[in-house]
Amino acid sequence: MIGGSTEWGDYLTDRLLERIEDLPAAPDPGHYVVVDVMHFSTTVVELLANGAEYVHVTAERGDEFAFRETYPDARIGGGSTPDYEPTEGYDFFNSPSYVQGIDVAGRPVAMTSSNGGRAIDRLLDADGASVYVGSTTNAAALGQHLREVDGPVHLVAAGKDGEPATEDTIGALLIGRHMAGLPLEPVEEALFREQLEYAKGPNYPDKNEIRSSDVRDYAMSLSTRDVVPRLDGRRLVDLAS
Template sequence: MTVHTVDRLEDVPDPAPDATFVVVDVIISSTSIVRLLEAGARYVRPFADADAARAFKTDTADALLVGEQGGQPVDGFDCSPLPSLIAQRDFTDRPVGILTSNGTRAVHRIGADAPILIGSTVNAAAVADHLRERDGDVWLVAAGRQGDRTPEDSAGVELIRRHYADEAANFTPDDLAAQVRESGTAEWLGGLGFENEVEDLCTFDTSSVVPKLRDGQFVD
């Protein structure tokens, strides 16, 4: 198995190669999908378009919508994708649609038929363990932001890579935690009073959930 790493979605070949993909959007789509499944969501369906997401809610009994665009709320959506706000709602056995500026866009660009996993700093070790059970090449994809590299996504990719390469015993993750904390997105969250979100992201490997795309929906 060959493991490829890219620092932005746009560096994935088009069309996407025959491989397993791990989409990493640490702040915040990847982490939100992990937390939604931990909270008991029946499944999480990613969207790249707000109208399509709203149609899904109209057509799907008990569905909820989680999302943001450009860091702002989306009309008709029920909840922000910040994990601390997700924790305040009951998602038990609810179908959930999610729309974010970068992470869900990455899923749609790679393609809904591709084997896609969701990775973040909170489930990096679990993702690496799952990858060891698969055959074929793997692409660890830092989603980035509209074509630009983001330090937190690159840190998430590197954490998964280190776990997969069994380097965990020989490194301390302080450098990657600093990379997350010092990112522009983390500073923006801190300015809004969500420093707790950033610190949760820097508490690595707290989740065993590995979201997998099945029929257009992420399930554990």
């Protein structure tokens, strides 16, 4: 564990899940934090920080078009082309840097993802469960909020293809540190940034300008946002706004 603290390790033992698949079929009541740093969670944080009314998490990719028929002023997110543009009909894709150029202020937004969105779906019908979305960028704000809630808190690192993902585990650990009132030491912060830069592979941040910005300007920007997204039905709303 970070810093080699036995006490910190004990604090996390019953809180951290490193894959969606580690969620039980019938989750216990409590608070669940879905962490999908690259890039669903970080994109949600940016959309809300930029004034989106809420982010509706669709059940399936493609449902966003029906959502926009109901809410014509909505912005919708989907997949990306090989050139990192939204696929046909969509306004954006899962990219915290790309959405900076999208006017979402005062508008509803709809999107999902294969990891973060799937984790939210797993928790939607859980009795007594409240669901939050966390990233490296809002770790401090979310961690501090969760210090005040009643009941157990579970940090769900989404992972990828059934395996833990370094960036999601780091995001969950950061939120947990702030929940515990143990902010990072400078050397730990530098280590986390270094691990985040190449978490998805040594060439990932350099293969495209968009992805480079997603990683280096957003995922590596620890605790720079005060957004606290919580699920209300299928809508993620910012409790801090």
